[in-house]
Amino acid sequence: MTAKKYISITRTSKATATRxxxxxxxxGIVEQLGHGRSVRYELILS
Incomplete structure (x- = not known):
């Protein structure tokens, strides 16, 4: 999931989504993948 998608789902500001x-x-709930504009987050299922 991207930060943009998280903002859309939760209806929060960019600052709140980042926090x-x-x-x-x-x-340890999500893992960041990528850097810069290509960052996305994946749920850790273990």
């Missing part, structure tokens, strides 16, 4: 996705990474 949310960073926190989900810290908790």
């Amino acid at each position: 949310d996705l960073q926190r989900l990474q810290e908790l």
Whole structure:
């Protein structure tokens, strides 16, 4: 999922989405793939 898709689903601001996705990474729930404009996030299922 991209940050843009997350914003669309959750109806949050870009700043909130960035914080949310960073926190989900810290908790080991999602993994960041790629860099810059091509970043996307995948759910960790283990």
